[in-house]
Structures are given as structure tokens and as C-alpha cells.
Amino acid sequence: MHSTHYDACPECDLLLRAAQPNIGEKAHCPRCGFLLSRPRKQSIERTFALSIAGFISFFPANLLPMMGITLLGNANTGILMSGVIALFNEGMIAVAIVVFLASILFPLLHICLSLLISGHLYFNRPHRHLIKWMHCMHHLDEWVMLEVYMLSIIVACVKLMALAPLEFGWGLYAFIALIIITTLLSSNLDEALFWQRIDQLGKENQP
Amino acid sequence: MKAKKNALAQGFMRCHDCGYLTKTIDQHSLCPRCDSHLHARRPRSLQRTTALLFSSFFLYIPANIFPIMTVNQFGAGDPHTIIGGIIELIDGGMVPIGLLVLVASIVVPSSKLVGIGLLLLCAHFRWQINARRWTVMYRVIAFVGRWSMLDIFMISILVNLVNSGSVQIIAGPAATAFAAVVILTMLAAENFDPRLLWDNQQNL
Incomplete structure (x- = not known):
């Protein structure tokens, strides 16, 4: 009875024979219905490509103005960071830090880590920090909240439309592109496969 | 067996x-x-989840009582609580958006607090339940938590854009409390181990 032939459901601890679904199939836990694995076509290649695209679109999304409003003759434009600074200047330091982490720093870190990991796997290069990077990315995943931010942009627009006319800048389009890319990225990233490949790379390169 | x-x-x-x-x-x-x-199993799952749940429960009270933002128009301040902002949206005829905010900032956090509380009671008192159904409930709780950050991000956008001398939006003390509630309930859901629900079932 070798342990690699078995698998355990992470949510109900049922011991299972390891499922090997084909691409396009899903393996669910028979007892609790948890999605055990869902292999993706060319997961490493696609993750690599999407991380490059995400990294490129991150900068226009953060640096170009997203929205502008003209209130009583005063024109104001907003980017992600200016919202954080405005909160900071009002003394809401804790909220400013949370917004900064969830909408700027963690998405950037997540994209950089997946770029590094998939790049190393794509070129078959072992690296001693691969495991550490995987841990970081695994824990960051839940705290990347770009799509929530998008929804709050929509709500804020509806609230502001009553006040004054709005105009949208290139930053907003880049931001929408960034959200689409990060969503595709997290659905194409097959963590189980990544762990297997990292394990293989580590074993191949042992003296 | x-x-x-x-x-x-x-x-x-x-x-x-x-x-x-x-x-x-x-x-x-x-x-x-x-x-x-x-x-x-997750180490000290029940203790950690209980601690996080109690802290978020107590922070949920100031989050709803204090104003989350104040609209200053020509020197006159108009503070809004979370519920006040939703009522204004619905009164203004923006019903779908009002309902969206209602779900994200009231229904989700309060049902999360109740849901995690029930999961904890269930795991602690070893209730014989339909474990599959409760696991699905856990999954829903863990998934929807992040969407409550909507209000916090919206404040950061409004505070930045509406700032022109005579018309200003200022964030209120409830924003900090609400952000803390969202983060603590997310951590509570992360620390709860759904396998504890299955361990107690005798008739599987």
C-alpha cells in the first residue's frame, strides 16, 4: 500500500484511490462533493503566458487615471493608489492599508510569484525557493480582491452619476483587462500539477 | 466498520x-x-475560530451603529451608516444596486457570523447532522466572505473622487470596524476545519 496511489479529500478526510481524470473532466469526492482535481490543458504554458500578460497590464491599470469627475468646476481623477492615499490622509490608516494590500500589493505579488514559478517550470529550471514561492502563492490566493474592487467601482459609479458627469480613462480598461487575466490565471493554474513538477525537478537535480 | x-x-x-x-x-x-x-486536522481549529468569531461579532456592532461615511455639502455634514446608504440608494430608484450592497454588506456578514457559529456548535456538541449539507454551507461561507469588502473599496473610491472644497466625502469610524469584521470572519472561515464535522458522524 503505497501512499501515492491514494489521496484524501481535504474537506471530509475520505481516503480515496487517487483519481486521474483526463483533461476536461473533473474528479469530485464521492462523499462530500469537493472538487478534487480538474486538470487543465497546457497548465504551465498558459499560466506562464497569462502571468506575463498580467504583469504587463498591471502597470497601466495602476498608473493611468481610471475615472474622472468634475464637481463644481473642480476636476478630479482617480487611480487605485490615490484612493489609498486619500484614506491615509483622513487618518483611516488601517482601512488604507487593507485597501492597499488587497487591491495593489497582493495582486502584484501573486502575478510575480506565478510568473516566477511557471517560468522555472516551463524552462525546467530547479530553484531552491520554488517550494517557498508555492506556499506564498497558495496563501495569497484568497486575499487578491480585484474582482470585488471592480464591483465596487460599478456601485461607486452609480452613486456618483447622481452628483456629476463621469468620464472613464484608459486605466479603467487596463484594469478590466487585468481582472480578466487574473481570473483566467487562477482557473488555469493547476496546483497539484505544479507541486508534482516541482517535486520531479527537485528529484532529477539531486546529486 | x-x-x-x-x-x-x-x-x-x-x-x-x-x-x-x-x-x-x-x-x-x-x-x-x-x-x-x-x-x-487544523491545529486548535475550534478555539481559533471561536476567538475570531467573537471578536468579529463585537466589532460588527460599532460597524453598524457608527457612520461609515459623511457627506459634507457646503459645510453641512450628513453622516451615513451602512443601512442609511442602502436606504438612500433604494429611495433614489437604484433598486438593483441597493440590493447588491444590501447583500454584500449586511446579509453576507450577518449570515456568516450565524453560519460559523452553527458550524462551531455542531463540531463541538457532535450533533448528528447531514454532514454533506453542512460542508456545502461551509464552502458557501468561505466563498462569499471576500465580497463584503465591496463597501470598503467603494469608500476609498468615493473619498478620493468627491473632494472638491465644498463637497466632500469623509470616511467614518465604522469603516475600520467593518473592514476588521470582514477580515476576521474570513480568517475564522479559513481556520475552521470541515473535517471535524465528518469525524463526529457515527452512521456514515
Whole structure:
């Protein structure tokens, strides 16, 4: 009875024979219905490509103005960071830090880590920090909240439309592109496969 | 002996981080693949979840009582609580958006508090329940938590854009409390181990 032939459901601890679904199939836990694995076509290649695209679109999304409003003759434009600074200047330091982490720093870190990991796997290069990077990315995943931010942009627009006319800048389009890319990225990233490949790379390169 | 189906009962532990299955029940061992600590169940799951749940419950009160933002128009301040902002949206004829904010900032946090509380009671008192249904409830709670950040992000956008001398939006003390509630309930859901629900079932 070798342990690699078995698998355990992470949510109900049922011991299972390891499922090997084909691409396009899903393996669910028979007892609790948890999605055990869902292999993706060319997961490493696609993750690599999407991380490059995400990294490129991150900068226009953060640096170009997203929205502008003209209130009583005063024109104001907003980017992600200016919202954080405005909160900071009002003394809401804790909220400013949370917004900064969830909408700027963690998405950037997540994209950089997946770029590094998939790049190393794509070129078959072992690296001693691969495991550490995987841990970081695994824990960051839940705290990347770009799509929530998008929804709050929509709500804020509806609230502001009553006040004054709005105009949208290139930053907003880049931001929408960034959200689409990060969503595709997290659905194409097959963590189980990544762990297997990292394990293989580590074993191949042992003296 | 159907209880033997559990991986732990058969002497296996699954790594939390990389999902590797190891044939050991030694709680001090490391995962052979990724070197993280192995635990059969999340360590001190119930205590941690209870602590986080109580802190978020007490922060939820100021989050709803105090104003989340103040609209200053020509020197006259108009403070809004979370509920006040939703009522204004619905009164203004923007019903779908009002309902969206209602779900994200009131229905989700309060049902999360109740839901995690029920999960804790269930795991602690070993209730005989339909574990599959409760696991689905856990999954829903863990998934929707992040969407409550909507209000916080919206404030950061409004505070930045509406700032022109005579018309100003200022964030209120409830924003900090509400952000803390969202983060603490997310951590509580993360620390709860749904396998505890299955461990207590005698008739699987």
C-alpha cells in the first residue's frame, strides 16, 4: 500500500484511490462533493503566458487615471493608489492599508510569484525557493480582491452619476483587462500539477 | 466498520499546503514534499475560530451603529451608516444596486457570523447532522466572505473622487470596524476545519 496511489479529500478526510481524470473532466469526492482535481490543458504554458500578460497590464491599470469627475468646476481623477492615499490622509490608516494590500500589493505579488514559478517550470529550471514561492502563492490566493474592487467601482459609479458627469480613462480598461487575466490565471493554474513538477525537478537535480 | 474510511483512521495525513498524502500519524513530522508541518486536522481549529468569531461579532456592532461615511455639502455634514446608504440608494430608484450592497454588506456578514457559529456548535456538541449539507454551507461561507469588502473599496473610491472644497466625502469610524469584521470572519472561515464535522458522524 503505497501512499501515492491514494489521496484524501481535504474537506471530509475520505481516503480515496487517487483519481486521474483526463483533461476536461473533473474528479469530485464521492462523499462530500469537493472538487478534487480538474486538470487543465497546457497548465504551465498558459499560466506562464497569462502571468506575463498580467504583469504587463498591471502597470497601466495602476498608473493611468481610471475615472474622472468634475464637481463644481473642480476636476478630479482617480487611480487605485490615490484612493489609498486619500484614506491615509483622513487618518483611516488601517482601512488604507487593507485597501492597499488587497487591491495593489497582493495582486502584484501573486502575478510575480506565478510568473516566477511557471517560468522555472516551463524552462525546467530547479530553484531552491520554488517550494517557498508555492506556499506564498497558495496563501495569497484568497486575499487578491480585484474582482470585488471592480464591483465596487460599478456601485461607486452609480452613486456618483447622481452628483456629476463621469468620464472613464484608459486605466479603467487596463484594469478590466487585468481582472480578466487574473481570473483566467487562477482557473488555469493547476496546483497539484505544479507541486508534482516541482517535486520531479527537485528529484532529477539531486546529486 | 465504515468509520475506517477516514484517512486519519488508516494512518494517513494530508499536507495542508501541497496536498501530499503521507503514511504517518506523528503530529510533529514534516511533509516530505514541501517541508511544512503536517497536521491531521487544523491545529486548535475550534478555539481559533471561536476567538475570531467573537471578536468579529463585537466589532460588527460599532460597524453598524457608527457612520461609515459623511457627506459634507457646503459645510453641512450628513453622516451615513451602512443601512442609511442602502436606504438612500433604494429611495433614489437604484433598486438593483441597493440590493447588491444590501447583500454584500449586511446579509453576507450577518449570515456568516450565524453560519460559523452553527458550524462551531455542531463540531463541538457532535450533533448528528447531514454532514454533506453542512460542508456545502461551509464552502458557501468561505466563498462569499471576500465580497463584503465591496463597501470598503467603494469608500476609498468615493473619498478620493468627491473632494472638491465644498463637497466632500469623509470616511467614518465604522469603516475600520467593518473592514476588521470582514477580515476576521474570513480568517475564522479559513481556520475552521470541515473535517471535524465528518469525524463526529457515527452512521456514515
